[in-house]
Amino acid sequence: MIDATGRPQSVLVLGGASELARAIVAGLVPGRCRTVVLAGRPSERLEAAAEEARTQGADVVEIVAFDATDLAGTPGVIDAVFDRFGDIDLVLAAAGALGDQADLESDPTAAAELITTNFTGLATALLAAAARMRAQGHGRLVVLSSVAGERARKANFIYGSTKSGLDAFAQGLGDSLVGSGVSVTIVRPGFVVGRMTEGMDPAPFATTPEAVAAAVIGGIESGAEVVYEPPVLRWVFAVMRQLPRAVWRRMPG
Numbered sequence: 001m002i003d004a005t006g007r008p009q010s011v012l013v014l015g016g017a018s019e020l021a022r023a024i025v026a027g028l029v030p031g032r033c034r035t036v037v038l039a040g041r042p043s044e045r046l047e048a049a050a051e052e053a054r055t056q057g058a059d060v061v062e063i064v065a066f067d068a069t070d071l072a073g074t075p076g077v078i079d080a081v082f083d084r085f086g087d088i089d090l091v092l093a094a095a096g097a098l099g100d101q102a103d104l105e106s107d108p109t110a111a112a113e114l115i116t117t118n119f120t121g122l123a124t125a126l127l128a129a130a131a132r133m134r135a136q137g138h139g140r141l142v143v144l145s146s147v148a149g150e151r152a153r154k155a156n157f158i159y160g161s162t163k164s165g166l167d168a169f170a171q172g173l174g175d176s177l178v179g180s181g182v183s184v185t186i187v188r189p190g191f192v193v194g195r196m197t198e199g200m201d202p203a204p205f206a207t208t209p210e211a212v213a214a215a216v217i218g219g220i221e222s223g224a225e226v227v228y229e230p231p232v233l234r235w236v237f238a239v240m241r242q243l244p245r246a247v248w249r250r251m252p253g
């Protein structure tokens with residue numbers, strides 16, 4: 001159960017090896033999160049994330065196989081977690097891929113896979129989790145969106161459009177859950193210096209996984225509906241959204 005300070009005691013991470021998710025779990029476990037379920041594609045990185053959560057002091061840490069592109073199998077994965085571990089206070093939707101825009105433009109099948117992972121797969125998982133949380137009468141879904149979804153840029157519109165879709169979905173889901181005891185927090189980080197952006201030049205207002213984690217945990221505790229990291233991006237993108245298309249399409253890659 002979420003305690004009086006709003007801290008979850010159990011978390012299911014979709015994309016358990018994600019660098020941002022690992023930083024968030026590292027913040028949750030010392031805050032009394034006892035059960036950590038890491039759902040992801042089997043890998044050494046996923047095993048390492050589980051070991052990390054054990055070392056941090058979680059009592060129960062389990063890995064569950066989850067591939068966001070397995071749309072038919074996803075509701076069963078979510079149900080099995082809730083059946084096995086009982087109430088889950090927090091579901092963190094962290095799975096996602098950035099891809100290389102040029103490669104994706106020349107390979108529509110690869111683009112479709114990325115779109116499935118980032119949007120359709122997570123939407124499927126979130127619907128299944130929301131139903132279980134609605135039945136238990138409480139819980140929070142935290143969705144890692146991106147400022148890239150605020151307005152798709154020519155240079156990465158495939159990734160950006162998946163984040164726009166996921167973000168819109170999460171907003172609607174959150175509205176549909178009002179009164180159920182379940183809520184949704186949408187997180188819109190800017191450029192995070194880390195694994196996903198390795199080798200890229202940092203964009204203005206670049207941040208770190210630790211800063212994103214602190215912002216997410218603050219958002220969970222305050223019950224925020226939307227979290228920007230860094231916070232200034234809320235106002236930067238309020239302006240960016242108003243730029244004429246002719247100006248916006250000249251934005252550098």
Ligand SMILES: NC(=O)c1ccc[n+]([C@@H]2O[C@H](COP(=O)([O-])OP(=O)(O)OC[C@H]3O[C@@H](n4cnc5c(N)ncnc54)[C@H](OP(=O)(O)O)[C@@H]3O)[C@@H](O)[C@H]2O)c1
Pocket residue numbers: 014015016017018019020021040041042043045066067068069093094095096097098117144145146147188189190191192193194195196197
């Ligand atoms: N890093 C940034 O600059 C940034 C900025 C804004 C938003 N975000 C979003 O934040 C989230 C986490 O990103 P991150 O920085 O932590 O990147 P990351 O370390 O690359 O984590 C992404 C995770 O998604 C998992 N994943 C990819 N495809 C999957 C699939 N088909 N099924 C299940 N899992 C899959 C990956 O699994 P494997 O380990 O098996 O590859 C990986 O663990 C993403 O949704 C990303 O779009 C990131």
